[in-house]
Amino acid sequence: MALNVLFIGGTGQISYPCVERAVAQGHHVSVFNRGLRGDPLPAGVTSITGELGSAAYADLAKANYDVVCSSSPSRRIRSPAISRYFPAIAASTSSSRRPRSMKSRRVIM
Numbered sequence: 001m002a003l004n005v006l007f008i009g010g011t012g013q014i015s016y017p018c019v020e021r022a023v024a025q026g027h028h029v030s031v032f033n034r035g036l037r038g039d040p041l042p043a044g045v046t047s048i049t050g051e052l053g054s055a056a057y058a059d060l061a062k063a064n065y066d067v068v069c070s071s072s073p074s075r076r077i078r079s080p081a082i083s084r085y086f087p088a089i090a091a092s093t094s095s096s097r098r099p100r101s102m103k104s105r106r107v108i109m
Helices: 015-024 055-062 075-085 087-092
Strands: 004-008 028-033 046-049 067-070 106-108
Touching: 004 015, 015 028, 028 055, 046 055
Parallel strands: 004 028, 004 067, 028 046, 067 106
Antiparallel strands: none
16 A cells, blocks of 8 residues: 655655655655755655745645654754644654554654
């Protein structure tokens, strides 16, 4: 089953191979970042450019992502941003009593 996967960043030494692997496995992959690197993303990846805390970042919460991945070591990126814009997904990683509809949702940090 193909998942809708969002990578926050997605162009670093750790996350880029993860993006490639997700695409190779047939998932629908989006990458949100500042667009500062010139390296192309794998074919089929949706590139979304913006800053953390921006309107573009807030708009990501309107999409129906099954998985949100961030490999950044920054707490500024990990906890508050994920919790603010993806509260249902973030809650699903911290509670074994999450609603049945959220059981497939994951945040990977």
